[in-house]
Amino acid sequence: MQERRDADFRPHEQGLRDDVRRLGRLVGELLVEQQGEAFYQRVESARSAAIQRRLNDEPTTALARELAGLDAATADAVSRAFSTYFQVVNIAERVQRIRRRRDYQIAGAQPQPDGLHDVLLRLKEAGVGADEILSALPRIDVEPVFTAHPTEASRRALLEKEQEIVRALVADFAGPRTEGERAVDWARLRMALTSGWQTADISHVRPSVQDELDHVDFYLSDPIYRVLPVFYEVLEDAMVAVYGTCPKLPRLLRFASWVGGDMDGNPNVGADTVAATLRTQRRIVLARYRHECAELARLLTQTSDRVGVERGVLARLADYRALLPEAAAKIRPRHANMPYRGLLQLIGARLAATAHDEPSAYREPAEFAADVELIAASLRANGGAHAGWFAVRRLQRRIAAFGFHLARLDTRQDSRVHAAALAEALGESPPDPAQLAARLAPYASGAQALPMPAAAPALEPTVAVFAALADARRRYGDAALGVYVISMAGSVADVLAVLALARAGKLVEGIGTVPLDVAPLFETIADLRAAPQTFRALLADPVYRAHLAARGDRQTIMLGYSDSAKDGGLLAARWSLQRAQVELLEIAREAGVALTFFHGRGGSVSRGGGKTSRAIMAAPRGAVDGHFRVTEQGEVIHQKYGVRALALRSLEQSAGAVLLATLRPRPPEPRENRWREAMRLLADDGAARYRELVVETPEFVDYFRAATPIDVIERMTLGSRPSRRGGGKAGVASLRAIPWVFAWTQCRSNLPGWYGVGSAFDAAAARGDEAVLREMARDWAFFRTLIGDLEMVLAKSDLGIAERFSHLSGPLHAAFFPRLAEEFRRTVDWVLRLKDADRLLADDPRLAQSIRLRNPYADPMNLIQADLLQRWRAADCPDDEVFGALVSSVHGVAQALQNTG
Numbered sequence: 001m002q003e004r005r006d007a008d009f010r011p012h013e014q015g016l017r018d019d020v021r022r023l024g025r026l027v028g029e030l031l032v033e034q035q036g037e038a039f040y041q042r043v044e045s046a047r048s049a050a051i052q053r054r055l056n057d058e059p060t061t062a063l064a065r066e067l068a069g070l071d072a073a074t075a076d077a078v079s080r081a082f083s084t085y086f087q088v089v090n091i092a093e094r095v096q097r098i099r100r101r102r103d104y105q106i107a108g109a110q111p112q113p114d115g116l117h118d119v120l121l122r123l124k125e126a127g128v129g130a131d132e133i134l135s136a137l138p139r140i141d142v143e144p145v146f147t148a149h150p151t152e153a154s155r156r157a158l159l160e161k162e163q164e165i166v167r168a169l170v171a172d173f174a175g176p177r178t179e180g181e182r183a184v185d186w187a188r189l190r191m192a193l194t195s196g197w198q199t200a201d202i203s204h205v206r207p208s209v210q211d212e213l214d215h216v217d218f219y220l221s222d223p224i225y226r227v228l229p230v231f232y233e234v235l236e237d238a239m240v241a242v243y244g245t246c247p248k249l250p251r252l253l254r255f256a257s258w259v260g261g262d263m264d265g266n267p268n269v270g271a272d273t274v275a276a277t278l279r280t281q282r283r284i285v286l287a288r289y290r291h292e293c294a295e296l297a298r299l300l301t302q303t304s305d306r307v308g309v310e311r312g313v314l315a316r317l318a319d320y321r322a323l324l325p326e327a328a329a330k331i332r333p334r335h336a337n338m339p340y341r342g343l344l345q346l347i348g349a350r351l352a353a354t355a356h357d358e359p360s361a362y363r364e365p366a367e368f369a370a371d372v373e374l375i376a377a378s379l380r381a382n383g384g385a386h387a388g389w390f391a392v393r394r395l396q397r398r399i400a401a402f403g404f405h406l407a408r409l410d411t412r413q414d415s416r417v418h419a420a421a422l423a424e425a426l427g428e429s430p431p432d433p434a435q436l437a438a439r440l441a442p443y444a445s446g447a448q449a450l451p452m453p454a455a456a457p458a459l460e461p462t463v464a465v466f467a468a469l470a471d472a473r474r475r476y477g478d479a480a481l482g483v484y485v486i487s488m489a490g491s492v493a494d495v496l497a498v499l500a501l502a503r504a505g506k507l508v509e510g511i512g513t514v515p516l517d518v519a520p521l522f523e524t525i526a527d528l529r530a531a532p533q534t535f536r537a538l539l540a541d542p543v544y545r546a547h548l549a550a551r552g553d554r555q556t557i558m559l560g561y562s563d564s565a566k567d568g569g570l571l572a573a574r575w576s577l578q579r580a581q582v583e584l585l586e587i588a589r590e591a592g593v594a595l596t597f598f599h600g601r602g603g604s605v606s607r608g609g610g611k612t613s614r615a616i617m618a619a620p621r622g623a624v625d626g627h628f629r630v631t632e633q634g635e636v637i638h639q640k641y642g643v644r645a646l647a648l649r650s651l652e653q654s655a656g657a658v659l660l661a662t663l664r665p666r667p668p669e670p671r672e673n674r675w676r677e678a679m680r681l682l683a684d685d686g687a688a689r690y691r692e693l694v695v696e697t698p699e700f701v702d703y704f705r706a707a708t709p710i711d712v713i714e715r716m717t718l719g720s721r722p723s724r725r726g727g728g729k730a731g732v733a734s735l736r737a738i739p740w741v742f743a744w745t746q747c748r749s750n751l752p753g754w755y756g757v758g759s760a761f762d763a764a765a766a767r768g769d770e771a772v773l774r775e776m777a778r779d780w781a782f783f784r785t786l787i788g789d790l791e792m793v794l795a796k797s798d799l800g801i802a803e804r805f806s807h808l809s810g811p812l813h814a815a816f817f818p819r820l821a822e823e824f825r826r827t828v829d830w831v832l833r834l835k836d837a838d839r840l841l842a843d844d845p846r847l848a849q850s851i852r853l854r855n856p857y858a859d860p861m862n863l864i865q866a867d868l869l870q871r872w873r874a875a876d877c878p879d880d881e882v883f884g885a886l887v888s889s890v891h892g893v894a895q896a897l898q899n900t901g
Contacts (some may be wrong), residue, residue, distance in 0.1 A: 004360045016096040019169055023088035026186075029895060031081055034197055041076075042082045047442075050856035060800050063798040063862045072881035075868055076888045078129035079861050082893030084197060086857060091162060093850070095169045098645040102173060111247040114613050115649070116263040117742035118240040126664045130243040134693055136663055139626030140373075142655050143483075145410060145598075146219065147258040147633040150210040156218050157199060159642065161192040166643055168192075199890045206537035209273045213259045213280055219637055220255060220407055221284050223647040228253065228401055229394035230398070231651050251400045254657055255483045256408040257281075258631070261466070264487045265415045265736070271464035274411065276473045278480055286355045290369070292395050293348040300340035300375070300388045309339045310378035316371060324353075324361050328484045342374055347371050351767065354404070357475075364477050365403040372396055380486050409472075409642060411465065412485035412521070418497040421462040437541065440493055443500035445543045450504040466505025469516070471763065473507070479517060483556050483598065483730035489520030492541050499547060513550035517596055523560025525568040525687065528576040531557070539591045548593065556629070557584060558598040562737030568683075569690030569756040574786050576684035579676075580804050594781040597623055599630040610789045612650075613657035618785040621668070628654060634738070635898055636766035649877055666781060674774045678772045680763065685763040690756035693819065694732060701732055703816045706809035708743035709869055709878065712733075712886045731847035746893050747805035748862060751820065753793035758826030761834075777834040791831050795896060799824055808870055858896035 024399050031040045049063050070078065104112040111117035125132065168188040171177065179187065207215075232249050260277025263269045302309070317339055321328040331342050351368070354361040362368050368843070379389040423429045430436045440447040451461070473482055482504075486494055495518055504513045520538075522531040535557070538544050548555060557582065564573035580595060588595040601615075613685055616624055632640065641648040669675075694700055705711060732740065744751045763771055776783040799821055806817040816881030832838065841848035865886060872882045 003761060006220045009585055015099045016092055018097060019092040020089060022727050023092060023165075023189070023193075024085065027081075027084055027088060030193055030197055031454070033064065034083075034194070035077055039077065039081075042074075042252070043078055046860045047082075050859045053859070054852075056108045056858050059862060060804055060859070064804060065861065067860055070864065070867070072868075072885045075864050076881070076885035079864055079885065079888040079892045080197070080201070081199070081889065082581075082857050082861050083108060084193070086301045086854070086892065087196075087773060088165070088193070088894040092169070092637075094643055095166055095648055098170060098643065099173065099643060101649060103204070111238075114653045114656055115238075116235050116652050117162050117241060118658050120242040121239050122660065123663055124242055130239070130245050132663065133239075133243070133659075134245075134247050134311045134544045134627065136293070136659070137247070137252065138250045139662070140250075140655065141254070141596075141627045141629075142252060142651070143256055143408075143629045144352040144512070144654070144659055145252050145258060145629060145855070146216045146407065146637060147631050148209070148216070148262065154213060157256070158196055159202070159218060159638070161196045161199075162642070164192040171758075201610040201888065209260055209268055210276065210280075212278055212529055213257075216259050217259055217281065217284055217406070218569070219641045219647075219835060220257075220281075221288060223641050224255065225288055225398065225450055225643045227644045227648040229397040230648055231655070232397050233542070234648070234652065235655075237401050241654045245495075249699070253651060254408065256629075258410050258412065261409045261411040261482075263411065263417070263422065265414065270461055270470040270713055274465060274468040275472065276408065277339065277407055278476060280407065280739045281409070282404055282476060283355055285404060285406040286351050289395070289399075290348045290351045292398075294389070296391060296395065297341045297344035297348070297897050300344065300379075300392055301338050302340055302387065304339055305337060308382040310374070310381060312374045313339055313343060313378045316374055317343045317346070320350065322634065339864065343371070343375065350608075355390075359862065362404070365399060365479070368404075369396065369399045372399065379829040399845075402457065403479045405476050408480060408482035409732075410482035410485060411469065411585055412487060413462070413465075414487045415494040415497070417458070417462060418486070418501060419495065421456070421459040421501065422450075422497055423840070424456040424459040427451075433493045436493040437491065437496055440496040440500050441541075441543045443503065444496040445499075446503055450500050452504065463505045464503055466502045466507050469502075470505055470507040473515065481516065483517045483519040485521050485558050485560075485598075487521050488527070489522065489524070490530065492534075492537050492544065494542070495520060495538055495544060499543070512891075514547060515552060516818050518547075519556040519558045519601070519634045521560055522580060523563040523600070525564055525576050528559070528564060529581045531580045533589055536587050539593065552594075552595060553592065554594040554820050555588065556596045556598055558600055560600045562600065562602055562741075566732070566735075566737045566740050568687040569694075570753055570786075570790065571757055572683040572690070573685030573759055575679050578620060579680075586594075591629050594625075596627040596629060599628075602610075602633055602741070605750075609790070610785070613653045614785050616654070616657035616661050616786070617666075617878045618781040619661065621665045624658055624665075626658065626662045628658045630654075632872055635757065635894065639898065650702055654736070668725045669780070671775070672780070674772065674781070676774050678769050679783065680761045680843060681767070681769075681828070682764055686756040686760035688756075689823075693755065695815075699812060699815065703809050703812040704732065704743070706812060707806045707816075708747045708749075709805075709890060710739060710743040710882070711873075711885065712869070712890060713743055713877075715740050715883070716887055716890065746862075746890060747802050747818065748796075748798040748858075748897075749802035749805070750793050750797040754790060754797070754827045755820070755823055757790060758823050758828075758830050761830040762826065768838070773834060787831060787834055788829070791835070791840055792847070794824070794828055794831060795848065798855065798859075804863060805869075807868065808873075833861055849861055854896055859892060861892045861896065862872070863887050865893065 010557060028040060031043060041765075046063070046067060047238065052058075053060065053063050068077075075322060101112055104115075106109070107238060113119065117677065165188075168185045170187055171181070212355055215893075228457070231253065235249060235252075235470075236246050254897055256875065259271040260269060263775050320343065324346050327346055331345055335341055345366070351361055360891070372392060376392045376396060378388065379385070379392060419429060426439065430439060443450045452463070484498055486498060489495065491514055498516075498518050499514050507516060508514050522528045522534075522536065534554075539548075543593075557578050564576055568576070569575070584597075599620075612630070616628060639646075641647040641762060741752055761773065765769065778784070801822070803817060806813045806820075808815070829842065835842070837843070839848075841851070868882055868886050868889065872878070875882070877883075
């Protein structure tokens with residue numbers, strides 16, 4: 001499927017061009033082999049027609065006619081063909097990012113932008129000395145949080161095949177390959193692609209929580225586990241290069257997960273999954289440690305007659321021979337004078353005992369870390385710096401980050417579930433939040449035990465979750481438990497409820513402090529606006545204030561980007577989030593409390609997506625201050641962490657931006673008060689326009705359900721969690737933000753990311769604020785980032801395709817689509833005006849080129865999907881071959897667009 005296509009795909013870098021050519025040719029050969037020449041020619045015809053349509057700026061009519069009426073099997077195969085092309089292009093682009101990083105490193109003239117070396121140079125130019133950096137490093141805490149919100153749910157088997165393709169492409173980096181080596185590379189590529197073609201993209205069985213855990217653990221236990229020590233080595237090298245010093249670095253990175261602990265709206269998650277998740281993660285990381293200790297044992301073969309060994313190593317070896325006699329008996333006599341090797345074998349045996357909770361188990365990771373430090377110290381003291389110490393230090397970095405838990409497990413539940421549980425315990429809860437908080441105070445403080453009636457269907461499973469957390473804390477230590485997030489939090493009572501229920505679950509005995517960080521989640525526009533009042537009341541409550549003091553006077557607050565945008569549109573959501581942070585920070589400073597913001601971002605712009613480093617630098621002054629906690633979900637996890645080199649790059653960018661924002665935040669801006677007032681009015685106008693359409697127009701829900709493939713998405717087996725809160729098919733309010741955004745992305749409208757913005761700008765201009773808008777777009781990082789994200793979502797939208805889907809709504813099309821088209825054009829015009837540009841993404845040619853070249857290959861899948869959707873609905877939406885073809889088209893469009901949910 002390729003030499004002819006090469007003329008259509010003209011990336012600037014030759015390496016990417018070559019990879020796309022090779023992989024595209026393989027896809028063409030695969031299609032001929034698996035589906036026949038006639039099928040391949042059909043795909044080529046559709047591709048050529050799509051390209052010509054784009055070149056000539058023609059409507060979709062002719063292309064849609066060519067693709068209409070395909071039988072289900074052919075439609076499915078055509079969608080999969082284009083999806084496979086996008087799969088290999090996505091892989092080639094990721095490999096190109098690796099190639100680009102290596103080019104910077106090989107050239108050596110300047111570091112790659114936003115990498116750690118670049119960040120240190122910028123800090124030094126800003127007057128930051130080595131001592132200031134060293135004093136700040138212990139405060140740095142970057143924590144990506146992986147969630148089970150899949151809009152891209154590739155099977156692990158396919159992820160592994162993708163890694164095989166990456167390895168084959170990266171093999172070229174080493175230099176010229178022999179003919180035999182190239183033949184092997186080609187065979188590896190062909191095998192991975194062909195076996196992937198013969199594997200269903202998505203299972204027809206809805207994944208269990210355990211399946212989702214396996215998916216996330218793929219990234220944690222392979223790419224991230226492997227590159228984590230490299231991150232510290234890069235930072236050490238950069239410190240030496242820029243400041244001439246090599247400090248002992250503290251832990252800067254750790255990881256968390258929601259999989260198995262996110263109960264909000266998911267009846268499949270509860271006490272059992274909390275226990276199973278922590279057990280699984282512990283098993284995985286212990287297995288990784290055992291494997292690494294075995295590798296170190298083969299490496300550290302020093303004999304005691306050739307080199308000195310510290311007495312601590314010899315003493316620990318003797319202790320473990322006594323503690324683990326069966327394992328000690330397996331040490332070969334010829335290895336008796338290899339103390340490091342022997343000790344590492346016994347450490348591995350003790351790790352195995354830990355995995356099975358045997359008497360000789362490690363009680364905590366600190367004991368394991370102490371054993372490894374004995375070996376490291378002995379190597380340092382006895383000429384072993386270049387004889388194994390480097391490898392031992394890598395293990396030490398991993399122990400510090402992963403402990404015996406791999407990733408901290410967050411838990412989340414809706415405040416209304418807690419309220420229902422407490423109503424059973426108390427007989428009847430006061431409806432007034434202040435009265436309820438007063439009544440909960442003795443139970444939250446531990447002064448009284450919460451009543452536990454015999455029949456309590458809401459209370460029992462809720463308390464069981466806290467009992468599972470209590471057991472996990474005893475087994476795995478405090479480090480295994482993340483924060484407890486309260487969805488829909490709006491009062492002091494909502495937070496005290498968690499403390500009361502935690503005590504009921506025996507997370508703490510008596511009146512001791514509950515060992516749990518409780519994080520209210522503010523996610524709707526109304527909740528975000530009320531957040532300062534809620535937080536102030538929470539800090540004034542004596543019970544909670546005592547709890548917070550015992551937790552080091554650090555409060556975590558989660559900010560929801562998804563529901564806020566679904567609730568009020570992009571402008572209102574972004575501004576509500578920005579203002580909430582500013583006001584919450586002021587309250588925390590007054591109270592002497594440190595604040596960590598936990599950002600609940602998704603992949604799409606309307607759910608807070610965009611470049612992480614840019615978002616960090618656009619945050620309010622003081623909002624980062626060393627701490628950055630953010631959700632990673634959907635296809636974003638794969639894009640950022642699916643390949644080791646890219647995982648390293650992602651971690652560097654996040655940590656580097658946190659260092660910059662912490663040590664040299666933006667200086668105070670005297671114009672910001674004027675900008676904030678202008679932004680407040682913009683947000684109000686944008687929200688009014690957005691809600692007028694989405695919330696206040698009754699027929700809009702019917703239009704949404706007809707003009708997008710939401711009914712297909714709701715039936716797809718993407719995740720263990722239902723797509724709606726409470727089930728049913730009510731209005732937009734009950735629909736979760738991910739399927740809401742995913743549906744609009746599939747039809748190429750991307751409505752949540754831009755609707756209402758153009759009208760808000762018009763209103764600002766009518767007030768005489770256009771000059772202020774231009775000033776904000778030029779000089780205010782927050783607004784500049786907002787415009788950049790808006791520009792990207794507009795560039796990825798296509799109203800021609802969206803119109804084809806809109807026609808599926810029948811008479812509603814005329815009522816709604818002209819409004820959408822007018823607002824879209826209005827918004828595009830304003831973005832171009834504010835950026836003084838004649839086309840979208842004029843200052844990002846690489847992204848513009850990528851979008852332009854992807855469009856012709858996405859268009860056929862979209863048009864096939866619209867045709868299938870019409871036929872499927874006319875047949876009353878059966879679970880048949882047409883539905884299977886629809887699922888393939890949804891998956892293919894997601895591969896093409898990448899920013900889906």
